[in-house]
Amino acid sequence: MSRLTKISLVQQGVIAQNEFAKLLMMGSRGLIELAAPLTDEERRDFEIHIHGSYSSALAVQVKSVMKLVRLSKNVRGLHCQFTVRAARIVNDPLFWYFFACLDPRTMRFLDPTFLVPSHIVHQQASPVETGEFWEFTVQASMELDSADRWTPYRVNALDLGKKALAIMRQQTPGESTARLLALPDVVWLQRH
DSSP: OOOOOSOOHHHHHHHHHHHHHHHHHHHTTTOEEEEOOSOOTTOOSEEEEETTEEEEEEEEEEEEESSOEEEETTEEEEEEEEEEEGGGOOOOTTEEEEEEEEETTTTEEOSOEEEEEHHHHHHHSOOEEETTEEEEEEEEEOOTTOOOTTGGGEEOGGGHHHHHHHHHHHOOOOHHHHHHHTSTTOOOOOOO
């Protein structure tokens, strides 16, 4: 019988997605609901919303690495590279990426993690077009005193639920919501 010596990329993805879900649910004290899509044609791992409120739903793609890299002598960094077919790139205020380093020693995410709007990732993650695909590279400092382009999107793992709630509460009704509100006899209720 052979021993597993390495977590596969599929296993890593499942572990990261489950850790993300746990942190959102527990960090929001149960206010955040998550649903995994049955199909993955739109590159999202979860649809999340505030319990009982569907107007502020976000789609989230979870990306993880299992080791940090040296960005310079004294700077540890998260280096995550991924490719997207050009026709499947989504730049939408309701589509976000989550980046984290899953530490195999502690079996949890290292702080900080990063929750970033899709359009920021697609603009700032060193995009390179190769044929029908775009390659993106997120290289974010993990040092607490850094001030790189990813710093505004940092969030400690235990604060992830609160951060996601704040993002969803800031969302304004989109085009589909506006069409819904235009229907006769529709009343909009929102909790503050």
